[in-house]
Each structure stands twice: as structure tokens, then as C-alpha cells.
Amino acid sequence: MEERKMGCVLSDGTAGSRFSSTPTASFFAVSLLVILVVIASAPGCQCWSKEGHIMTCRIAQGLLEPAAAHAVRNLLPEYVKGDLSALCVWPDQVRDCHDPHGTPDMCVAGAIHNYTSQLMHYNHGTSDRRYNLTEALLFLSHFMGDIHQPMHVGFTSDEGGNTIDLRWFKHKSNLHHVWDREIILTALADYYGKSMEVFQADIETNFTSGIWSEDVSSWGDCDSLFSCPKKYASESISLACKWGYKGVRHGDILADDYFNSRLPIVTRRIAQGGVRLAMALNRVFGEHNQEIPPPT
Numbered sequence: 001m002e003e004r005k006m007g008c009v010l011s012d013g014t015a016g017s018r019f020s021s022t023p024t025a026s027f028f029a030v031s032l033l034v035i036l037v038v039i040a041s042a043p044g045c046q047c048w049s050k051e052g053h054i055m056t057c058r059i060a061q062g063l064l065e066p067a068a069a070h071a072v073r074n075l076l077p078e079y080v081k082g083d084l085s086a087l088c089v090w091p092d093q094v095r096d097c098h099d100p101h102g103t104p105d106m107c108v109a110g111a112i113h114n115y116t117s118q119l120m121h122y123n124h125g126t127s128d129r130r131y132n133l134t135e136a137l138l139f140l141s142h143f144m145g146d147i148h149q150p151m152h153v154g155f156t157s158d159e160g161g162n163t164i165d166l167r168w169f170k171h172k173s174n175l176h177h178v179w180d181r182e183i184i185l186t187a188l189a190d191y192y193g194k195s196m197e198v199f200q201a202d203i204e205t206n207f208t209s210g211i212w213s214e215d216v217s218s219w220g221d222c223d224s225l226f227s228c229p230k231k232y233a234s235e236s237i238s239l240a241c242k243w244g245y246k247g248v249r250h251g252d253i254l255a256d257d258y259f260n261s262r263l264p265i266v267t268r269r270i271a272q273g274g275v276r277l278a279m280a281l282n283r284v285f286g287e288h289n290q291e292i293p294p295p296t
């Protein structure tokens with residue numbers, strides 16, 4: 001892994017993080033994120049697959065309080081009939097998260113900050129013409145999903161795993177794609193009869209009454225909607241090092257062991273993305289919203 005200067009470096013010499021296990025790791029990870037942003041130049045999709053986005057948005061929409069549910073319905077174009085998930089993939093088609101000036105920045109967290117502060121104008125009734133709040137809602141929903149995809153905030157030197165070619169069971173893939181889509185598709189086929197509804201219901205059961213029911217309230221803890229995305233990005237970096245890159249080399253065949261050990265991480269990140277998107281929308285559109293958007 002010598003060519004991957006900024007990558008995770010683990011003692012076994014495989015990909016991993018050189019700053020993965022010290023107490024300052026997350027602080028470092030956050031600062032690093034400012035520098036290391038994958039998104040701009042990498043080919044291919046730097047995001048959850050459409051399945052990941054759809055489930056994140058459906059989970060979130062199911063958790064909206066009345067004020068937010070109303071605002072979301074109001075902002076969505078009529079043809080989606082109130083279904084946010086129908087457009088959560090849309091931002092991939094119109095705009096990659098990139099910095100037009102070419103300076104690496106905290107792209108995804110920055111975008112979330114940006115669109116959150118735009119949406120805060122909704123309740124102030126001043127339909128500010130500078131912003132299209134429909135688009136802001138869709139971008140926020142999309143990026144809140146992406147920031148939870150561990151390899152999305154991977155390393156620029158390997159483009160979030162896009163340059164790590166390998167096999168997923170029998171077919172050619174790459175490490176980034178394994179995380180944004182392969183694991184989800186294999187789970188859908190093996191366990192959920194290819195039904196996203198059944199998969200989503202299993203995820204929801206696990207945070208309402210199952211394995212994550214004790215953790216779910218802490219997922220939504222957030223002092224400031226503007227700074228929490230940095231925490232989510234930093235979690236993703238740690239997961240990328242600990243579970244994404246670890247033990248993986250160019251040309252490997254990833255199969256059952258990798259799938260079974262990583263699937264729980266993927267499902268938890270989708271669940272967290274949904275819960276946190278709902279939290280953010282509930283606060284942004286909440287009737288007693290007191291958060292003052294900082295100057296942008």
C-alpha cells in the first residue's frame with residue numbers, strides 16, 4: 001500500500017489508518033477530512049447507490065413530525081405524490097458535490113451546512129429567491145445519506161476505494177462500489193427476496209425494538225445542525241479504516257467473510273442516515289425552530 005500516501009496504514013501492512021486508534025484520532029480525522037475529499041475528481045459515483053439513498057430517505061420520512069412532514073410534502077413537486085425517496089437520487093444526476101474552485105474542502109459536510117441553512121428560511125416565510133428550497137431539501141436528503149457511506153469519505157489517493165479493483169464473489173468490482181452497492185444488492189438477493197421494502201422494514205425493526213433500540217436516541221443527539229455532519233464524516237472515516245480498507249488488497253476476492261462482517265455496518269449506517277436526516281428536518285422545519293443560520 002506504499003503508493004497510498006494518505007491512506008490508512010495498519011500494522012498488518014494492509015490498507016487502514018495511520019491515525020486510527022489514538023485518542024486524537026477523530027480530531028485528526030476531521031481535520032484530515034478538510035483536506036481529503038474524494039468527490040471532486042473521482043470517476044464514477046461517490047455515493048450510496050440508489051438503493052441506499054431510497055432506504056435512507058424512506059426511513060427518514062417515516063420519522064418526521066407533523067410540521068416537517070407538511071413542509072416536505074409542500075416542497076416536493078406534485079408528481080412524486082409526497083414521496084421524498086423518489087427524488088433522493090436526483091442530485092447525483094444534476095450535480096456532483098464538488099468545489100468549483102478546485103480547492104479541496106469539506107465538501108459533503110459543507111454542502112449539508114449550506115442546504116440546512118437555506119432550508120431554515122422556510123419557516124421565516126420569506127421565500128428568499130436566491131434559494132430553491134425544493135432543491136435544498138433534495139440535496140440535504142441526498143448528502144445526509146452520502147456522508148454515512150464510509151467509503152464516501154475515504155481517501156483521495158485511491159478515490160474512496162474506486163481504484164482498488166477486486167472481485168466481489170465472481171464478478172469484477174472495486175472497493176468503493178462494494179460499499180455503495182454490492183453489499184446492499186447481495187443482502188437484498190440473499191435475505192430479502194430482492195425487496196427493498198422488506199429490507200427497510202428489517203432495518204426499522206432493529207432500531208425500534210431490536211439490536212439498535214438502545215442506541216437510536218444517541219444517533220439523533222446533535223448540539224448544532226451545522227457541526228454534527230463533521231462528526232458523521234469522522235465516523236465514516238473510522239469505519240472506512242476499520243472495516244472498509246482493512247485486510248483488503250488490490251486484486252482480492254471478497255466473498256462471504258467480508259460480506260457477513262460488513263453488512264451490519266452498512267445497514268447501521270443506512271439507519272443512522274435516516275434517523276439523522278429526520279432529526280435535521282424535524283429541527284429545521286420545527287415550529288419552534290430557534291436555530292439561527294450563521295452567515296454563509
Ligand SMILES: *[C@@H]1O[C@H](CO)[C@@H](O)[C@H](O)[C@H]1NC(C)=O
Nearest residue numbers: 107110111112114115131132
Ligand atoms: C451552496 O449553495 C449554493 C446555492 O444553492 C450553491 O451554488 C453552492 O454550490 C453550494 N455550496 C456547496 C458547498 O454545496
Ligand SMILES: *[C@@H]1O[C@H](CO)[C@@H](O)[C@H](O)[C@H]1NC(C)=O
Nearest residue numbers: 077094131132133134135136
Ligand atoms: C426548484 O427546482 C426544481 C427542481 O430543479 C424545479 O423543478 C423548480 O421549478 C424550481 N423552483 C423554482 C421556484 O425555481
Ligand SMILES: *[C@@H]1O[C@H](CO)[C@@H](O)[C@H](O)[C@H]1NC(C)=O
Nearest residue numbers: 202203206210211264267268
Ligand atoms: C436486525 O437484527 C438481527 C439480529 O437481531 C440481524 O440478524 C439482522 O441482520 C438485522 N437486520 C438489519 C437489516 O440490520
